Amino acid sequence: QSVLTQPHSASGTPGQRVTISCSGSSSNIGSNSVFWYQQLPGTAPKLLICRNNQRPSGVPDRFSGSKSGTSASLAISGLRSEDEADYYCVVWDDSLSGRVFGGGTKLTVL
């Protein structure tokens, strides 16, 4: 059971907007920056969002991140078939003195 809670699954049709939530606590999301990763089957994770809401170069602006209090969200607009993947939030936890990943959300594009 991860200290960060994500929905197990999410889905949408092409062109739709979907959001994935990540719920934590004051010792992690409440006090540190949230990162989001995309992982395609059999590959290494790819950074989508850093520092809560910043996109590294090369990441399409269809992807956006936000944080409020002890929760964070990843939004994907203009959904495409290639967005079908697993998505993870990750953040440093001050109480654990370590990084924690959310359990991951499997996104299906219908």
Add this chain to the structure above:
Amino acid sequence: EVQLVESGGGLVQPGGSLRLSCAASGLTFSSYWMSWVRQAPGKGLEWVANIKKDGSEKNYVDSVKGRFIISRDNAKNSLYLQMSSLRVEDTAVYFCHGDYDAPNRYFDYWGQGTLVTVSS
């Protein structure tokens, strides 16, 4: 081109030891915090350990404390994970990860992973 290449994975019996290596190229290795992240078959990502740029700070997930040791050699651009007293639940793909929070850009790189299987 930045590359992180892991090696050292394989099959080991419970209670055994293994040393993973990660060879880095194409980046200023000594500027990066380095980490090991693992993924058990069919499961999510789990952060295992990280080490500061100069090796002066190390952190571990509770489940590996006292059994795993992370280290680095900046002269060789290499990261290591010495794993001992291995358990079946340590079976996973182990990824090498490096990140550098620069003022105007965030650098984030991953290796392709190396599989560790703990089984009798």
